[in-house]
Amino acid sequence: MIVEPRTAPPEFPSEAPTAEEEKTLYGLMAEFEEHDQLLEAARRAYAAGYRRMDAFSPFPIEELAEALGRDYTPVPLITLLGGMAGGLGGYFMEWYSMARLYPFNIGGRPHNSWPNFIPITFELTILIASLSAFVAVLVLNRLPRLNHPVFNVPEFRRASIDRFFLCIEMQDPKFDREDTWRFLESLEPISVAEVWDE
Amino acid sequence: MNGGLKSDLQIEGAKFPSAMAPALHARINRFQLIFLIIGLIALGFTVLGAFVERRQFFFSYLFGCLFWLGLSLGCFLVTMIHELTGGRWGYPTRRFLEAGFMALPLMLLLFIPVFFGLRQLYPWARPEDLASDEILQKLRGYQNSGAYIARAVICLGIWSWMAWSLRRWSLQQDATTDAAPTRKARTLSGPGIVIYGLLGTVAYVDWIMSLEKHWYSTMFAVIVIIGQILVAYAFTVIWLTLLRNEEPISAVVSKSQYHQLGNLMLAFVLFWTYVSFGQLLIIYSGDEPHELSWYLHRIAGDWKWVIAALGLFHFFLPFYLLLFRAVKKHVVPVTILAAILFVVHIIEIYWQVMPAFHQGGLAVSWLDFTAPIGIGGLWLAFFLSRLKAAPLLPQHDPGLQFAFRYGH
Numbered sequence: 001m002i003v004e005p006r007t008a009p010p011e012f013p014s015e016a017p018t019a020e021e022e023k024t025l026y027g028l029m030a031e032f033e034e035h036d037q038l039l040e041a042a043r044r045a046y047a048a049g050y051r052r053m054d055a056f057s058p059f060p061i062e063e064l065a066e067a068l069g070r071d072y073t074p075v076p077l078i079t080l081l082g083g084m085a086g087g088l089g090g091y092f093m094e095w096y097s098m099a100r101l102y103p104f105n106i107g108g109r110p111h112n113s114w115p116n117f118i119p120i121t122f123e124l125t126i127l128i129a130s131l132s133a134f135v136a137v138l139v140l141n142r143l144p145r146l147n148h149p150v151f152n153v154p155e156f157r158r159a160s161i162d163r164f165f166l167c168i169e170m171q172d173p174k175f176d177r178e179d180t181w182r183f184l185e186s187l188e189p190i191s192v193a194e195v196w197d198e
Numbered sequence: 199m200n201g202g203l204k205s206d207l208q209i210e211g212a213k214f215p216s217a218m219a220p221a222l223h224a225r226i227n228r229f230q231l232i233f234l235i236i237g238l239i240a241l242g243f244t245v246l247g248a249f250v251e252r253r254q255f256f257f258s259y260l261f262g263c264l265f266w267l268g269l270s271l272g273c274f275l276v277t278m279i280h281e282l283t284g285g286r287w288g289y290p291t292r293r294f295l296e297a298g299f300m301a302l303p304l305m306l307l308l309f310i311p312v313f314f315g316l317r318q319l320y321p322w323a324r325p326e327d328l329a330s331d332e333i334l335q336k337l338r339g340y341q342n343s344g345a346y347i348a349r350a351v352i353c354l355g356i357w358s359w360m361a362w363s364l365r366r367w368s369l370q371q372d373a374t375t376d377a378a379p380t381r382k383a384r385t386l387s388g389p390g391i392v393i394y395g396l397l398g399t400v401a402y403v404d405w406i407m408s409l410e411k412h413w414y415s416t417m418f419a420v421i422v423i424i425g426q427i428l429v430a431y432a433f434t435v436i437w438l439t440l441l442r443n444e445e446p447i448s449a450v451v452s453k454s455q456y457h458q459l460g461n462l463m464l465a466f467v468l469f470w471t472y473v474s475f476g477q478l479l480i481i482y483s484g485d486e487p488h489e490l491s492w493y494l495h496r497i498a499g500d501w502k503w504v505i506a507a508l509g510l511f512h513f514f515l516p517f518y519l520l521l522f523r524a525v526k527k528h529v530v531p532v533t534i535l536a537a538i539l540f541v542v543h544i545i546e547i548y549w550q551v552m553p554a555f556h557q558g559g560l561a562v563s564w565l566d567f568t569a570p571i572g573i574g575g576l577w578l579a580f581f582l583s584r585l586k587a588a589p590l591l592p593q594h595d596p597g598l599q600f601a602f603r604y605g606h
Binding site: 116118 | 454475478479482483485521522
């Protein structure tokens with residue numbers, strides 16, 4: 001169920017949902033007009049100690065991941081391992097078939113004629129590395145996922161058009177409904193909304 | 199954040215100082231003198247070598263010439279690429295590139311001694327080789343001393359003229375807010391890259407490929423040109439780092455330029471490896487005696503260790519390290535990698551030229567040091583004189599404000 005977003009701080013705790021509605025608060029989300037504002041907001045939120053937060057924008061913003069404090073991701077390591085597996089596997093496949101299973105004299109070259117094996121080795125390195133990266137990104141982002149609490153905020157539609165959002169999750173140890181709301185307001189967004197999980 | 203660099207830039211209606219700080223100007227003057235003296239001393243010794251070891255002298259001189267000429271041409275190409283593509287990396291480095299390619303007329307002058315050594319350098323110019331070789335005789339209409347000199351002068355002349363035009367328009371743009379000079383530079387850059395590719399093929403067939411009797415490879419000119427672009431990027435990274443704390447460079451340099459230049463170096467390291475290995479693979483698979491001569495002379499004896507060094511430092515190490523964003527965004531590691539690439543590219547040119555003379559294996563002569571140092575000293579002195587002749591940042595480039603406001 002969708003809860004109306006509001007621009008004024010809610011009154012606590014009377015506005016809290018009753019248990020029957022089976023909704024939990026997912027977090028608080030601020031809406032911005034410019035990508036600079038979002039970047040600045042993310043930096044300030046990080047500086048204020050918030051860690052469990054996410055930002056949404058219609059186009060990639062290069063410094064955003066850094067501003068949110070996401071300096072570590074296992075994707076490069078997974079990609080490297082995938083690439084190594086692909087390269088070694090590709091070379092092994094050629095060496096095993098050309099030098100062991102079916103040794104065949106081609107123009108007097110050695111059976112393990114490495115320059116000829118490089119193209120396949122290279123291509124399998126790239127193929128497995130990029131497939132690993134692709135799968136790793138999907139799995140680590142918990143995709144494919146059809147719904148997410150932020151979609152419950154009607155304004156969020158414009159995240160794919162011309163608006164920028166910063167969502168601080170309730171899971172954050174520093175999260176406090178009132179303080180976090182005030183903090184988000186202090187970033188001068190267009191609006192702040194509660195995000196409800198159904 | 200990193201080495202005192204700003205991570206984001208806010209330049210609105212910026213006007214960079216058009217005059218260089220006096221302290222920096224004095225320092226550049228001093229280094230210009232030092233480079234000039236080193237260059238003249240080393241060249242003096244090199245000329246001495248011409249009387250002692252004539253053939254070695256011409257090979258060493260050609261090697262030195264080709265490296266520094268290649269650096270100028272790399273700067274020339276990168277400037278044209280940037281005119282066409284734009285991007286934040288090109289504005290703080292523009293004046294380094296311009297000063298680099300403005301050394302082309304100097305290289306035209308320094309190339310002249312090569313014309314006196316054609317018989318020492320090239321099999322097609324040696325009467326004894328020519329008399330016994332039917333293929334060389336049939337090529338004579340194209341490969342002869344007069345044609346070699348004419349082609350070299352035409353190529354270097356056209357490049358120098360194009361480079362000089364780019365510089366002139368760039369300086370005109372400094373003085374006016376009308377975008378006309380930049381438009382002219384862009385109009386030249388598109389065809390300019392194509393013209394360079396065509397003339398470069400002609401030049402490198404003459405200058406390097408014909409060192410080996412009967413050898414040809416359609417990939418070769420591409421390998422040379424890609425190497426030139428790579429070394430030009432490495433060169434600009436080094437200069438950006440040297441001057442990053444100086445006004446007005448310090449106002450615009452940020453992590454993002456290092457990141458982009460690191461990415462470009464990575465791309466050209468890969469491209470270099472791709473074309474270099476591609477040529478090897480084709481010749482290896484073809485297994486034709488006249489094509490193999492190139493590689494047979496270049497794996498003989500200790501030359502194979504040079505190949506190992508090239509594989510490690512021209513490909514593997516920079517490739518692997520430049521994959522990491524942390525390396526590309528930090529000044530020190532990316533500059534060290536650029537320096538490694540710069541040095542190892544000198545070795546690559548050495549490995550292309552010298553085995554034609556020392557076919558049995560690596561044999562380093564003292565002339566292999568004095569010639570490139572001598573030419574390099576003059577080149578760097580000339581480079582610095584061009585660098586201080588203009589503001590360190592282009593003043594009114596129409597792409598500039600936009601790039602620093604929105605570019606990534």
